[in-house]
Amino acid sequence: MLAPIALFLLFEEWGWEPLAACFAALARLPLWAWLERSITRLPPWAALLTFFIPALALLPVKLLALYLFGAGHATLGLVLLMTAKLAGTAVLARLFSLTEPALMQLSWFARWYPRWKTWKDRLMEDVRRSALWQTIRLLKRRLKTRWLAFRRVMFAKPRDPQ
Structure with missing residues (x-):
């Protein structure tokens, strides 16, 4: 049971910081910097929504990848799944770094x-x-x-x- 969890966590561990750093580089753009500043000022409940909504939004993409696997389009399904995983990890890693102080206010x-x-x-x-x-x-x-x-x-x- 721990082996699949460990594999998942290894990917997260490998990608979390570098992918968050890629997104952080976007903060040099004025609009992106404003958006990030706005996220850091969110109250805890809004920070929670900001963090979890993108994770939930990726669920249909991952389900589509599973459908593609089942329909015999394994390569396309794998590419879609890997792209969703990379993009999701990048977005969530950056959002977590921005929302963690607010999230820690939730007991x-x-x-x-x-x-x-x-x-x-x-x-x-x-x-x-x-x-x-x-x-x-x-x-x-x-x-x-x-x-x-x-x-x-x-x-x-x-x-x-x-």
């Missing part, structure tokens, strides 16, 4: 969020200590080293024959 949220985060962090630490994770990390490092060596050889500038 139930302030009570349960730290518990959730502690549980999630502990699960992720267990995954990172696992033999499978360590093997994959080692393989990744070796592949990266070989790729960089390959690039140096293939794209090295020829020496001047003088």
Whole structure:
């Protein structure tokens, strides 16, 4: 039961900060900056709605992806599902960073969020200590080293024959 949850959380963990940072870069645009400032000033109940409505809005897109899988359009369904997951994670990560102070004013949220985060962090630490994770990390490092060596050889500038 924990394996699918761990996979889901690994994706979230991998994408949460970088995707939020991509959205944060949009704050350089005046209209976007104004929108973000407005979100940070929301009362707790409005912050909750602002955070959860985009998550709910993605549900029909994910259901459409499942329909496409069932209708034999696996590639299209997978692309739609992955796009929705990436976009949803990016939006929710940024919205959470903007609404977290207001959400923490809700007593139930302030009570349960730290518990959730502690549980999630502990699960992720267990995954990172696992033999499978360590093997994959080692393989990744070796592949990266070989790729960089390959690039140096293939794209090295020829020496001047003088």
